Amino acid sequence: MQMDAVDQRIIAHLVSDARASFAEIGGRVSLSAPAVKRRVDRLRASGVIKGFTTIIDPAAVGWTTEAFVELFCTGRTTPAQLTVATRRHPEVVGAYTVSGEADALVHLRAADIGHLEQALERLRAEPFVTSTRSMVVLSRLVESPTAIPAPD
Numbered sequence: 001m002q003m004d005a006v007d008q009r010i011i012a013h014l015v016s017d018a019r020a021s022f023a024e025i026g027g028r029v030s031l032s033a034p035a036v037k038r039r040v041d042r043l044r045a046s047g048v049i050k051g052f053t054t055i056i057d058p059a060a061v062g063w064t065t066e067a068f069v070e071l072f073c074t075g076r077t078t079p080a081q082l083t084v085a086t087r088r089h090p091e092v093v094g095a096y097t098v099s100g101e102a103d104a105l106v107h108l109r110a111a112d113i114g115h116l117e118q119a120l121e122r123l124r125a126e127p128f129v130t131s132t133r134s135m136v137v138l139s140r141l142v143e144s145p146t147a148i149p150a151p152d
Contacts, residue, residue, distance in 0.1 A: 001046040006031065010039055011049070018052045061110045065116050066093075069123065070102035070133040077103060085126045091119035104131070129136040 003011075013025045020041070022033040029036065043049045054059050058064065071082070079097050084102050086095040094107035106123065110116035116136070124132055 001043075001048060007039060007043060007048075008038060011043065014040070014049070014052075030100065031091075043046070046056075058109050062111050063091075064113050066109045066137040067116055067120075068135045069106045069108060069120065070098075071104040071106060071129055072101070072131045072133075073103040074128045074130055081128060085128070089119060089123060091115070092123075095123070115121065 009029045010025055013020055022036040025031075025034045026036045031039075042089055058066070073082070084098065086092045086104075086106055089108075091108045091110050092106055093109050095124065097103065098105045102117060103151045108116060108119050108123075110119055113136075120132065120134060123129065
């Protein structure tokens with residue numbers, strides 16, 4: 001799909017505030033509200049915009065402990081198997097296949113170290129996991145939503 005600078009600016013505004021009205025966005029990109037709506041509808045229909053969501057602050061709900069866990073798996077573990085298994089664990093907020101020694105990298109969030117340890121034990125109990133290596137997050141330095149930067 002062809003996206004122009006106006007599409008990119010609309011996306012940047014939606015990423016910044018998905019609750020902004022089409023009129024508000026239109027005022028920022030010099031289009032009418034109906035023109036913005038048509039563009040957003042087109043971006044959704046083409047799959048550029050996959051949906052709208054609410055982002056919860058993990059600290060606000062008490063999940064302040066997080067870790068990244070490298071998974072080492074048996075020989076022919078597939079990405080599909082990893083996907084199914086990691087989705088069974090509510091503490092998993094991201095899972096990725098990676099290059100290097102590990103087969104996958106899993107991002108966990110938990111209420112405290114005890115909860116994190118329980119989540120790790122459940123993850124280690126998956127039949128294809130042979131070992132793990134964990135790194136507990138001490139502080140978040142940068143976190144940003146996925147976005148296409150708006151052109152100047």
